[in-house]
Amino acid sequence: MFTPSGRRGKVPVGSSVLNAARMLGVDLDSVCGGRGICGRCQVTPTMGDFPKHGIVSSAENVSGFTDVEERYRDRKGLADDRRLGCMALLEADLVVDVPAESQVHRQVVRKDVNLGSVDVDPVVRLHLVEIDPPSLDDPAGDAERLLRALATQWNLTNVEVDRDVLADLQRDARAEGWSVTVAVRDDSMVCAVWPGYHEQVLGVAIDVGSTTVAGHLADLRSGAVLASAGRMNPQIRFGEDLMSRVSYVMMNPSGAEELTTVIRRALDELIGELVHAAAAERRDILEVTLVGNPIMHHLFLGWDPRPLGEAPFALVTDRALSLPTSDLDLDVHPAGRAYVLPCIAGHVGADTAGAILADRPHLRPGVQLLVDVGTNAEIVLGDGDRLLAASSPTGPAFEGAQISSGQRAAPGAIERVRIDPVTLEPRIRVIGSEAWSDDPGFESVAADLGVNGICGSGIIEAVAELFLAGVIDRDGVVAGAAADRTNRVVADGRTFSYRLWDGIHITQNDIRAIQLAKAALYAGVRLLMDHLGVDEVDGIRLAGAFGSHIDVKYAMTLGLIPDCDLGEVSSAGNAAGSGALIALLSGASRREVEEVVRKIEKIETATEPRFQEHFVEAMAIPHRSAPYARLRTIVDIPEPSTTTTSQRRRRTRRTNQEAE
């Protein structure tokens, strides 16, 4: 009997544990095919009486420790209770435990990269085979004899040999007496060959963001992440945001080519860094997966991004792609292939497909909202049956851009803000330190890091706290009356600003920018809710850096996201990158994301009149009454301001025009 599967049955006396596992359909790994080389089939014979199963499992029921196992132990180590399943022979009834790491379809839980649990099921597997040597009476070619060996030794029948492997096969098969390790992709294509036994097969998952490029190096057999690294996207020198890079391409005949060259070089350097960190070999990398927004996606693929820069934002393709890594100038194994997750629509990219794969809103119960906020907000909403996606033009305010003292989330940026409702005095925290500004240690922090500006999550907290403190009203107007109570509120032309820190003010324009951004985000979400026919959501996941840093309480205070139990609102981490990693480790997940993306209903905000209506309505900060009933239990939302309806209408119209 095998544990933990519970599978049992009769096998001939003298069968190896590995063969018994195969006969009984037990998931027990092996690369070398039972030669005591790879050590993948380690098992633990369990001694004892199992009356419920009618088994008395004793040490005599299994053959003794072999020389082969001793050699393996000397070479690679083997725990005392472990045997190699291919060497341990069954003499009588035995209970055998298959540890998780000996299972082919092992489940890997990776908290560090927000993977949840993934069934490791890579598209590339290694197999050691012994090919029949050629003989005069066997006119079959080297490739055909290899295929015969794969069929008899690994039960792989529907396999072809990639034409690029043939020359290597000819040489490598003769190097070690017709014993080779082959990599088989999708159980159908021999894509690489090594003489004799080869152990390592690696993959890289990369999230190509417009600001940063981040990747993981993983062992495709175990699913273990061996290294993670990130670097700036060097395209930044052609333009901070996506649109300015597209503009660069419009202005420069060879612009697209330059942008492609630098991003591919960055991807290759990232791979170099990952390989260096893990002391691995580039040539052991056989799979690369990639996600990115549509413009990054088109640029690393060498396609013109200009059609994505203007309506109707036409993608070259909305399907997943598999292509040789050499097409992307990545220096890995020559048989390496890159899998690029599908873009969903012209504004909803492969990064969102990755986020969907990581977060799986289509599998969670209830109405689920997944939001990834960047220059645009990608919004995915589903109810387990349907899944809708849209992109909303939030602009870069949430990233700290277009804010008077705004800056990217970096050490020294203000990320947390509290304003005392009585004194209207602020307390702040900056990235890089846990200290609040009224803590004794803060001075040295400020000296070290500087207090340089305010990042996206900081400005949201600042505006929300100003609202909660009554400094601004529901329309976002800084009340000049507050200037009487505190010298923090100062006249600033025809409007007023709030002095948060030396040289760092929250201006009326800053507040307006945040209002525009949050109205766009909320309107996009509302539009999808309309299409789905729902009035509330059961869970909200915030993906990306913004989602990780933002305090959801403040996001809800300002009305970025619809009302929801705060316990059901959480960060999805770098969901896009996690999705790339999942696609790297699991072939089934690729089919899943392709199918989900194909079924997604793509909603175009630009052509929906209701989006405009929702946008206008969402400019104000939510009323303490409905629809934020649940939020009210947590924060104290002030009474409506005394602004007249006509004033409000006028103002809303203006800001709406600004948004166009």
Place this chain on the structure above:
Amino acid sequence: MFTPSGRRGKVPVGSSVLNAARMLGVDLDSVCGGRGICGRCQVTPTMGDFPKHGIVSSAENVSGFTDVEERYRDRKGLADDRRLGCMALLEADLVVDVPAESQVHRQVVRKDVNLGSVDVDPVVRLHLVEIDPPSLDDPAGDAERLLRALATQWNLTNVEVDRDVLADLQRDARAEGWSVTVAVRDDSMVCAVWPGYHEQVLGVAIDVGSTTVAGHLADLRSGAVLASAGRMNPQIRFGEDLMSRVSYVMMNPSGAEELTTVIRRALDELIGELVHAAAAERRDILEVTLVGNPIMHHLFLGWDPRPLGEAPFALVTDRALSLPTSDLDLDVHPAGRAYVLPCIAGHVGADTAGAILADRPHLRPGVQLLVDVGTNAEIVLGDGDRLLAASSPTGPAFEGAQISSGQRAAPGAIERVRIDPVTLEPRIRVIGSEAWSDDPGFESVAADLGVNGICGSGIIEAVAELFLAGVIDRDGVVAGAAADRTNRVVADGRTFSYRLWDGIHITQNDIRAIQLAKAALYAGVRLLMDHLGVDEVDGIRLAGAFGSHIDVKYAMTLGLIPDCDLGEVSSAGNAAGSGALIALLSGASRREVEEVVRKIEKIETATEPRFQEHFVEAMAIPHRSAPYARLRTIVDIPEPSTTTTSQRRRRTRRTNQEAE
């Protein structure tokens, strides 16, 4: 009603002839999809009374000549009785003739390249499509909208877009208002795209011989051969015959690479020559097919030929290959693909597969023998049910090598020999002239061309005529007694020679070399006959240059081939090259040759004791009695020599040892 198919049926009044043809399943070509551009759908409305079919077909029953047709006529010409099927609308009953050139599956008979008739059914077809422009409400990518258009406009559903086409598609689709011509390979893969209407799609078929490389450029739509050309194989400078080239590789570390480089360059230059001759464009070439013996095959594919130079002669693969032409450094369309016919065994190459495809011994009735004589003889024997193949080590004697005055078949080489049985005086003819040496004009021929040596077919005729004249006996011994009758027979050490021409002797060693070669060939054929269980053959086809030049009567006199009605013995021309051309023009033929080759029983002569026995027996020149009963009716075979059986046996044993 359509002629010649006889298909008829009801279609809505006002249907175009093209649409009617599609509705009724009539084979009527179109590239532009009914836009009056391509002119592929030309038809001839036939006027008259067809009482048997109940049709009165009159000029009023079809719509009038259109402006579009006038423009087409001005631009490209249109016969008076022709209409464009897409423009001519059916008003009532009509009889419409579809000329052969308007059929998609037109049959092409090409006498010049020995093609027989081929159903043109190329793997690549062009289709003009109108893609829906992108719109905000249609998030589908360019590629997906193209696929939609192919489905609705060409009924091509199971199609993908090659990833290499995507960048071109993005650009070209926008160049002419979303109208593009695409090349679709195997009805399943869009492999190339052009803006607007594109007409030309070409292919090249190449036979890579060890001495010469020959190719045809063909129009893939019509099947027309636009140009043919040949050139020397530049590898000759590394060794005249195959084995010396393999030796070169064994001696030189970079030898294989050098041989690959020069042959690929020769193939590319040949393509350049073909394109130049036809005033065509390299970029219109989308398909290349290749045949060659196993060593040529491995060398142009960039594989090590050394395993083919020694037992067990292991091929890298015995299957057909399809690979990008760029892998072979051929400068054609970037989406070009090369199809390499399968090798059959280590000594039986893709050239033999080509010959099988051209000659189709598997489809002809009776026991059919196909022989291609080069350095080795490739032998194929079948009975309509089974098909067997072997290679027999004839050596290069049949090519004039290892013959004292032998030379390659080239101008000035003796190719025809007659010896007067009474005077023992010879008459000869040389390549490059029709004059016999006793014709008055021969002197100037000899002065022009020289009489330089004797080629393969010449030496066979010389030996056969010497035998028929009684100068040599059945054991091939030059009878010294003849020296008494003529000064043409001269002592030459311990043996005698025959002086054929000034400085050109047929020596005892020459005769021995021919005996060894012909015994090997015959023994190979006999071995296959044994395996097939037959005693005679119904038809013999001789492929290759040797087969074209040899006089089969003499081949049979010497016993190169088994007895057969001479009317059933013929040259198959350059069957290998014809096979490459067939594979170029017809996708179905590729599947046919792959299937036939897979089913072929490969016989290895080296390990068959019976081959040795047959070889020993075949050293002698056949007796006038059985088994050459049929041959005896044509040539007068002399009585057996007086050599004793024991002498013969001794001699045969010696020559057998020489052969080993």
